[in-house]
Amino acid sequence: MATMNKIRLKIDGKDVEVLEGTTLAAAIYQAGGTTFHHSVSGQPRGPLCGMGICFDCRVTLNGTPHVRSCMNLCREGMEVTTR
Amino acid sequence: MRIAVIGAGPGGLAAAATAAENGADVLLVDENPRAGGQIWRHGPMAPPPKLAMEWIRRIQAQRIETHFGVTVLGRDSNGLVAYSEQEGHVCLQCDKIILATGARELFLPFPGWTLPNVFGAGGAQALLKAGMPVEGKRIVVAGSGPLLLAVAATFAKKGAHVVGILEQAGIHSLLQFAPELIRHPAKLIQGVGFGTRLFPTRPRFGTWVCRAMGNDIVREVIATDGKREWPLPCDILACGFGLVPNVELAQALGCDVEKGKVSVDEHQATSQSGVYCVGESTGIGGEDVALLEGEIAALAALDIPNVTSKIHERWRWESFVSNLGRAFALRKEVLQLAEDTTTVCRCEDVSFGVLKNQPDQRSAKLYTRCGMGPCQGRVCGPACHELFGWELNKPRWPLSPVTLDALLDSQ
Numbered sequence A: 001m002a003t004m005n006k007i008r009l010k011i012d013g014k015d016v017e018v019l020e021g022t023t024l025a026a027a028i029y030q031a032g033g034t035t036f037h038h039s040v041s042g043q044p045r046g047p048l049c050g051m052g053i054c055f056d057c058r059v060t061l062n063g064t065p066h067v068r069s070c071m072n073l074c075r076e077g078m079e080v081t082t083r
Numbered sequence B: 001m002r003i004a005v006i007g008a009g010p011g012g013l014a015a016a017a018t019a020a021e022n023g024a025d026v027l028l029v030d031e032n033p034r035a036g037g038q039i040w041r042h043g044p045m046a047p048p049p050k051l052a053m054e055w056i057r058r059i060q061a062q063r064i065e066t067h068f069g070v071t072v073l074g075r076d077s078n079g080l081v082a083y084s085e086q087e088g089h090v091c092l093q094c095d096k097i098i099l100a101t102g103a104r105e106l107f108l109p110f111p112g113w114t115l116p117n118v119f120g121a122g123g124a125q126a127l128l129k130a131g132m133p134v135e136g137k138r139i140v141v142a143g144s145g146p147l148l149l150a151v152a153a154t155f156a157k158k159g160a161h162v163v164g165i166l167e168q169a170g171i172h173s174l175l176q177f178a179p180e181l182i183r184h185p186a187k188l189i190q191g192v193g194f195g196t197r198l199f200p201t202r203p204r205f206g207t208w209v210c211r212a213m214g215n216d217i218v219r220e221v222i223a224t225d226g227k228r229e230w231p232l233p234c235d236i237l238a239c240g241f242g243l244v245p246n247v248e249l250a251q252a253l254g255c256d257v258e259k260g261k262v263s264v265d266e267h268q269a270t271s272q273s274g275v276y277c278v279g280e281s282t283g284i285g286g287e288d289v290a291l292l293e294g295e296i297a298a299l300a301a302l303d304i305p306n307v308t309s310k311i312h313e314r315w316r317w318e319s320f321v322s323n324l325g326r327a328f329a330l331r332k333e334v335l336q337l338a339e340d341t342t343t344v345c346r347c348e349d350v351s352f353g354v355l356k357n358q359p360d361q362r363s364a365k366l367y368t369r370c371g372m373g374p375c376q377g378r379v380c381g382p383a384c385h386e387l388f389g390w391e392l393n394k395p396r397w398p399l400s401p402v403t404l405d406a407l408l409d410s411q
Helices: A024-030 B010-021 B050-060 B121-130 B147-157 B171-175 B178-183 B185-198 B248-252 B287-301 B308-315 B318-327 B361-368 B380-388 B404-409
Strands: A006-011 A014-019 A058-061 A064-068 A079-081 B002-006 B025-030 B065-068 B070-076 B079-084 B088-092 B096-099 B103-105 B138-143 B161-167 B208-213 B220-224 B229-233 B236-240 B243-245 B275-277 B343-345
Touching: A006 A024, A014 A024, A024 A058, A024 A079, A024 B121, B002 B010, B002 B079, B010 B025, B010 B050, B010 B096, B010 B287, B025 B070, B070 B248, B088 B404, B096 B287, B103 B121, B121 B138, B121 B147, B121 B236, B138 B147, B138 B208, B138 B220, B147 B161, B147 B185, B147 B236, B161 B229, B171 B318, B178 B185, B178 B318, B208 B236, B275 B287, B287 B308, B343 B380, B361 B380
Parallel strands: A006 A079, B002 B025, B002 B096, B025 B065, B096 B275, B138 B161, B138 B236
Antiparallel strands: A006 A014, A058 A064, A058 A079, B070 B079, B079 B088, B103 B243, B208 B220, B220 B229
16 A cells, blocks of 8 residues: 655656655646657657556656656656656 | 466456465566556555455465566566666566466547547546546546446546546447346446446447547547537546557467467467466456456466366356447447548657558558557557558567667676
8 A cells, every 4th residue: 555655856847746656647747747748740748548558658767768657656856857 | 386477467466376375486577566457556546446455465465576667578598578667677587477468448549639638548547546636627538448437437536527428339239238237246336336426427328539629738529429519628538449458478478369369278378388368468358357367377377276166257257258349349430530630650650641551560660650669559550450450560579668778688
């Protein structure tokens, strides 16, 4: 069971506090984001499948690009960049 | 005996618990950050259902080596090769393998389906459970399958306004399914439960979304019953057209796949010696079937006899499963929603107009890059199969995008 501890991380330079067990994707929505990246032709995109299949939720995590935000849980001090 | 169980949904949990309780050394691997799979997905906003907790406790009571957030990429001489987005290369040595890779949603392209806040039905539910805020948001749930009601109920419970539930299957087609609900009353009770939570939003049958509109986020969808169209302003569209078995890993291990399902015998053994497969990847059957199959596979992998009663119980679900598929069969109109400018391959932005002149998946891949992006055709492949009748390409190693560092580590 998830405990109710708070986790602090940075999303696009903004400080965000979420409950432990929250995925990066959910944290981005909590911070008010809806566009997670842009497609190869520049269309705005966000998660479609929510379960690691579509890769439309990908973000840059601590400098590593193309990380699926719906498949990774928030950890203290993470830095996430959407594009 | 070291058994690797791939997937920690109902089928995988049942297989792992049963194998460990019978003396096997078990490795349980899942791509998701926690156990439960899709149907038992839980998170800070949603506790796991009681049945899920029972199985998770059985897993925890055993000494099982668990790897979450780990994607299996294929097999080499040392065992299964896997990858974690946060930790890199992982090697999983094992004697036997039980695949419980589950299913994903079928997405059919329609104008506007690539807009942010257009999700799969299960996709929207997964994001909600992971912590996506939905209170006060207007949601349209559309597509097909029993999942739609469950999704609408979850959103209603969390304070979202369900402004429409549009099921493409007609009421006549669905009524044929009624006798099965009487034979499996637990499913009927579940359905009635969703219904009471949703009042006054009742599902409309024989209706679907033909277009989603908005600039950088969905603002409105157009609903239709084939005769007239009407707008539904909304903040979220949750739209899925049923489920597609995840067969890629089984195919990569050389297992026979027929009609999009992993072929198994009555003991869940695949065509590859020492490889078993359970749950949705062998055909869409739901959690009850997956649990039974998980137990059967674990006992079979350990050569433990006396699984006959479980096999008989498994057969009892056969007609439920096949009639479910018939009741929610896709109407031709939902296969004709894409316009020439509608994106079909979301990874490479390949449009319907470009694809419709291609003879097959292979040629589409070579000439248009359809299916060559990060999802490796997992979204557009089944869509093209439905739209154009194309057979799916066999997946290639590595099954999922991986960094070069991790690949070099695996050598």
